[in-house]
Amino acid sequence: MKEVMIRLRMSHSDAHYGGNLVDGARILSLFGDVATELLIRNDGDEGLFVAYDLVEFSAPIYAGDYVEAIGKITKIGNTSRKMSFEAYKVIEAGNDPARPYAAQVLDQPLLVARATGTCVVPKGR
Numbered sequence: 001m002k003e004v005m006i007r008l009r010m011s012h013s014d015a016h017y018g019g020n021l022v023d024g025a026r027i028l029s030l031f032g033d034v035a036t037e038l039l040i041r042n043d044g045d046e047g048l049f050v051a052y053d054l055v056e057f058s059a060p061i062y063a064g065d066y067v068e069a070i071g072k073i074t075k076i077g078n079t080s081r082k083m084s085f086e087a088y089k090v091i092e093a094g095n096d097p098a099r100p101y102a103a104q105v106l107d108q109p110l111l112v113a114r115a116t117g118t119c120v121v122p123k124g125r
Helices: 024-043
Strands: 004-009 015-017 048-057 066-076 080-093 103-120
Touching (some): 004 024, 024 048, 024 066, 024 080, 024 103
Antiparallel strands (some): 048 103, 066 080, 080 103
16 A cells, blocks of 8 residues: 655644644644545545554654654555554754744654554445
């Protein structure tokens, strides 16, 4: 199965903590969107997310950063779909008050989170 990827910029409304730190739940929301697209492409149905087996956060995300969320189906059961996800920071917002609009493209994407989980679709899809 092919990978699905979405990229978007974290906005100030995504920031939940001091210093414009984005809540980890926002990354899980992106993984949910990726899972939905994977299920639509594979099964023609949005399905339902049942559980995460693993969630790891490895680097912070701030308002203004660009994040790519990538997912793939790793195992297809009767109605279940095992999936894996990774999120990478690809552009980092500047934090210099003298240059509030500065940003930089990272030479190497930075892994910020990874997860595995299970979704289900109606039988016969």
